[in-house]
Amino acid sequence: MQGALSGVRVLDFSEYIAGPYAGQMLADMGADVIKVEPPHGDFWRLSNMIAPSESRGFIGVNKGKRSICIDLKREESRELVRRAVLRSDVLLHNYRPGVAGRLGVDYETVSALNPRLIYVENTAFGNAGPYAGKSGFDLVSQAMTGIMAYEGGSSLPRSIVTTAVTDISSGMFMAYAVASALYQRERTGRGQRIESSLFAAGVAIQYRPMLSIESADREARDALLRDLDEGRREGKTYEEILGERRPGRAVGASGPYYRTYEARDGYMVIACLNNRLRRAVRDVVGVDDPRVEGEEFAVFSLETERTQQITAEIEGVIATKTVAEWCAIFDAKGVPCGPVRLSAQMFEDAHVVANNLVVELDHPVVGKIKMANSPLKMSGAETGAGTSSPALGQHTRELLSELGFTQEDVAALVDSGVVREWRGGE
Numbered sequence: 001m002q003g004a005l006s007g008v009r010v011l012d013f014s015e016y017i018a019g020p021y022a023g024q025m026l027a028d029m030g031a032d033v034i035k036v037e038p039p040h041g042d043f044w045r046l047s048n049m050i051a052p053s054e055s056r057g058f059i060g061v062n063k064g065k066r067s068i069c070i071d072l073k074r075e076e077s078r079e080l081v082r083r084a085v086l087r088s089d090v091l092l093h094n095y096r097p098g099v100a101g102r103l104g105v106d107y108e109t110v111s112a113l114n115p116r117l118i119y120v121e122n123t124a125f126g127n128a129g130p131y132a133g134k135s136g137f138d139l140v141s142q143a144m145t146g147i148m149a150y151e152g153g154s155s156l157p158r159s160i161v162t163t164a165v166t167d168i169s170s171g172m173f174m175a176y177a178v179a180s181a182l183y184q185r186e187r188t189g190r191g192q193r194i195e196s197s198l199f200a201a202g203v204a205i206q207y208r209p210m211l212s213i214e215s216a217d218r219e220a221r222d223a224l225l226r227d228l229d230e231g232r233r234e235g236k237t238y239e240e241i242l243g244e245r246r247p248g249r250a251v252g253a254s255g256p257y258y259r260t261y262e263a264r265d266g267y268m269v270i271a272c273l274n275n276r277l278r279r280a281v282r283d284v285v286g287v288d289d290p291r292v293e294g295e296e297f298a299v300f301s302l303e304t305e306r307t308q309q310i311t312a313e314i315e316g317v318i319a320t321k322t323v324a325e326w327c328a329i330f331d332a333k334g335v336p337c338g339p340v341r342l343s344a345q346m347f348e349d350a351h352v353v354a355n356n357l358v359v360e361l362d363h364p365v366v367g368k369i370k371m372a373n374s375p376l377k378m379s380g381a382e383t384g385a386g387t388s389s390p391a392l393g394q395h396t397r398e399l400l401s402e403l404g405f406t407q408e409d410v411a412a413l414v415d416s417g418v419v420r421e422w423r424g425g426e
Helices: 018-028 056-060 077-086 107-113 138-144 147-151 165-188 198-204 214-233 238-242 275-285 304-318 323-332 343-348 350-354 396-402 407-416
Strands: 009-012 032-037 049-051 065-069 090-093 118-123 193-197 211-213 258-262 267-271 337-339 358-363 367-372
Touching (some): 018 032, 018 065, 018 165, 077 107, 107 118, 118 165, 138 165, 138 198, 138 258, 138 267, 138 337, 147 343, 193 198, 214 367, 267 323, 275 304, 343 350, 396 407
Parallel strands (some): 009 090, 032 065
Antiparallel strands (some): 211 367, 258 267, 358 367
């Protein structure tokens, strides 16, 4: 028995978690997923290796694939890529804006070769809005979409560490978008471009925090944001502002380079998952850490006491400037970073608005609501539902009618209790 996507070939240029997880989901459905890696391999291979060029993290998101190692910076690689594109159905990547073009795998180039190709790009923040082009990993997305603050805790804002929540959800969104685009291609004969981002996924998965019911939540949300603004002006801490829901200290997978810090006026995160980024942080804050030389990073190679000392040194430096000042400094060095945000701030966030990540709908029972929109953009199809969740039995009559039942038949089915229909305010 073949998988549902048997016969579909996927070129997976992505690294770390989100893109690879999408490719793994497609492989689980029977697709032939080709993992295209640079000479040193996906950087996720090199994090806390359990064997040469193998790590638990890498193994966990690349099941069912075949691997090819190509140096895309070499001109000779272009013909390899060209032939692969001509024989493929899907291309996945998570390069920062501009990198795909330099490597010859940008949408314009590959779609001209293969108009049937479905091209999926995942970035930290997408290609529109004030955060476009900014670098980031899962921790940054958790901070900037409100997830961390919502988690609560006892000290610093706490991230979800049991899974890379925005990475994994972004990968799932990409996989289902690919499946949708493949279906549409069967009808149109053409591929298309799909965009997603960790930020968009972080907004979309917050089905509770990112649901604002006008009649019930507006006053509470406004009060929370008012308390936040007033508390900041009065110099209060997050603990004092949020009361019992105090954000907690996160112990990241990369020691002091992937965690929350308290700046002079609030909380922020830095998220470094390779040594180039860790060296940038080290040089900016002026600490001595021999672990960040070379490409492999073994987080436990220094004793706990020294690791804590390095962390304390960075904490002391971070506390001397504001969140905005540090973000400007780290952004200039390409270090993924961002302020810790509240979910309630997302509804009016300029980047959320620019990317249409929140939609206002009319619910048949509770009235006006705002909630997360689809995090995906497809060049050949609309995304995002235009209606709220239905009331129980709201569409019973029209659906039965579409199945050929007469109104008399429907009435009899309702009267007998076989089906149930919604009767407005009853």
